[in-house]
Amino acid sequence: MRKLKKWFMDLKITPKIIIYYSIMIIIFMVLSVVVYKQLNYSTVTKKVGQMLMETVKTVDANLNFLIETTSNQEKILLSSKTLQSALSQNSKRNDPVVQRQVENYLEESMNFNEVISSIYVFDNEGHKYYADNASYKAVSLTKIKEAPWFDELVRLNGSYLLKMNGGGTFDSQDMNYISMIRVINNIDTQKPIGYLMVNISADTINKYLNKDGNTYNTQYILKDEYNNDFLHASLAEEQEFAVIIDHVLDKEDHSEIKKVGSKQYIVSNLRTEFDWKLIAITPFNELSTQDQTYTIIFIITLLVNGVLLMCGIVFTSLLISKPIQKLVNAMKTVERGVFQEVSIKTGNDEIGRLKNVYNMMIREIQLLFDNVVQEQAAKRKMELEALQNQIKPHFLYNTFDAISSLALSGNHEDVYTIVKALGKFYRSSLNQGHEEITIRQELDIVEQYLTILKYRYGDKFTVTTHFDERTLDYTIPRLVLQPLVENAINHGIRAKIGPGLITVQSLFCGDSIQLIVEDDGAGMEEERLTQIQQGLTNGVGLKATIERLSIYYNAKADFQIESQIGYGTKITLTIPAINDKANSNKTLQL
Template structure:
């Protein structure tokens, strides 16, 4: 069933729409692949940039902590401090001044640390003033950081205290050992203000809004009170990632927003540098790429439309010319079109020219056949005589012959009348095989009178086929041909045998003679040759019989000639089994 939408569209428009649909599908398919590939690549690149930023911040903070450790190492190895601790002076005030002087001599401008304190172990003789930087350990023995420092046995211990707002501090502590007994004699502690240590972290942006911050003992250090950082407070997904020692980054959902989280341990497992950014920010570049792909696809479609329109105009123009020529065709049979190419369109032009030639030839053949028909009808009329007049005349001759006792003349007239009666056949073209046989019996009697019993007629036809239909005057021309041509030059008695039988759906009638014979190939060609209006009608007796049989029955029927054993000719009539 035709599509209503495309019914009235031109072939150029249909092709254009088809090509555009194919191009759009291809662009969509490949654009999606490119966008997916580019998006994944850009997301990984953005992720790598975030991780690299976190690593750079980690290296900066680590370098700061290493500097602090170097300061404590330098103080631990300070010979003045060691001698003062190992060999106390008689006056404690002098030792305190000496120790304070040494502690204040490092990082004078306090770029790395906020303060450095020395806690003396088991020296109850020293004053315990909280404002001093030289203290005893009496008041701090139960504090976790102190216990951890003693347990670490000379390694650094890092901790974060009071991490709320901007008041927190980061501390590094280490035991000082007696160089002779290798026993702990003091604890060095360096305090670093959080703003001094990590105040610039929140100024570093990961993407548009992502940021860096510290986490100490699973508590978020929010120095500026940022609402963005507050989102991660008490976020189980964040804790799960930063407490997983097997990974250093991962994804988590907070308030239905996916974040990329990366962390690094800062000298101590409880102190971590954390970077967090929304995943949508990682996809900003891929969104731009997607928009660029869509824009490029639209431009490509527009250019394809223009180019295809030009190409299809050149392709379909010959088709339009051919269609217009056929639509406006009148009666110019000599019209031929110039072939534009050697492709399928050129073949259409060739077919059109061939069709015009065929139509012209057919019309010419029809005119020729019409002329032939008129000539044939005229010659047939010229050859006719009034059969009724002849029949009545023969009847009068027969009556007069009987009156005067001329029996031979009476029988001859009766045979001639019977011959004409069967020829007339009440105006019907078809008769029975029985009537056709009666006609040739009458015809042979007349001819035997003429040729003085020069030949005999033998009929051997199966009775079952006598009532079937046959074209009238089919056998008589064959019998006449035997008498006139086959027996013309013989000096013995001629014999004409007529045989008939049925084989399947066909009936075969054979007329054989023992005459002089002839070239059967020439005879077979003669009955099938084309009609020539300039030749006498008498030459087309057998040809007409053959054509009439084919017309009434089918092209498989007709006449055929073959030589027989007696040296004469056998003519076979093949017809279909038909009731009259």
């Protein structure tokens, strides 16, 4: 996340604006589509559910009309003289003529009403008259009287009782039937004289359910009061639909959307007037095709608006960022140390005012920079002079101490020698007022200095030197090695028991030169070493030398001190390999 944030913050203004607003537009578009689809889905679901429920009610009305039409046909049958006479006169029960007359009448009734598949009539003694357009049904009065619903049939006293497949009085393997069963009463006495069973096939019922057309490929399931299937839909995922149907059976006049497999269906349940359940299963995709078209149009419109808005954002970002980029390109000269005013065409807007302020700032900085350069040059010169003046009296104090000691001891020849060496030392170190000297000249100064110190310390130390010839003609500031040698003697050799060794060497390292002064004296503690490295000591010689080199080489000189108690100290000075002969002509103004 941090890398991503850094990457974004490092981008230029134009892509940053485009990315930011692109994300906002995408989020807005996604939220708009999600909200639209959710609201649209909810609205469509509600409307489709209501529409399907109305359709189911219409289908139920068609079914009720069919039942009532058949019931009216039954009433005509019940009131016919042919049927009343045959059932009332027991003497005509086995008369073939009567049998034929009644059954012909039943066939005529079936032909008049095509919805009727078969008619079965029984007198009180169980004699049967029938007409059947399908297969014969082995129904008998005995089975009717043994049925659990017979008492209810008697209580209805002539009204019909609706049962599936004769309420179990006959088996139908190929086709289910709605059986309208009722008691036949004598018209005159209103006493029961027989029983009537009119059967309507499932095919006929199904045709009536779909007589107004089936635009949405709806499939219907019709269950009796015991939830037995009268009409069974042809569904691929029967087990999944069975669970859904069981779920909606207990909810009257109810519709809900269920997902089966990869498709959605609206399942509607309606309880009919005769206590059967009519269930409609409609593919939701068939209903939402038009709404999907609206959704596609909405998304396309949203995308077009998004593209137009994006173009506007790109144009606006370029309008803002282009002048800024031009200003940035003009400002890049500052990176090269060139303080140059920018010249670009701008209006009197924020960017124009920014350009004017920047140009004014450049003028002020250039003026300030020139002043600082002059001040720093003067300050640097004064600091170098002050530091060298610190070194000179420091060395003189120590030398005069040695001369005083020799004079007191009466050793005049040694006094002469040391004074002569001191004069030669100063003649070499002053170098006719030049600020820089060669490393070769610096070695001569060190040699004279050691000559002086030999008189002070005798055999206390010996000196070995190793100088790379390639380094001898390179120039360095005056009195660089002398303070280091002095420091080695005063703080290393003097504190050591017995004689010590001082090694002075120079190494050529290509683009740099190393000057090394090493002793095998007493060494320094780590705390003392840290103080020297951090410039916290009060000593003049070593501290002054470090400061001089830092100023002279603009902090490009490296100064390393290695020391260990009992093993000595090693000072390594690494300076740039610069052989500028012009620098050797600089004079030190005292």
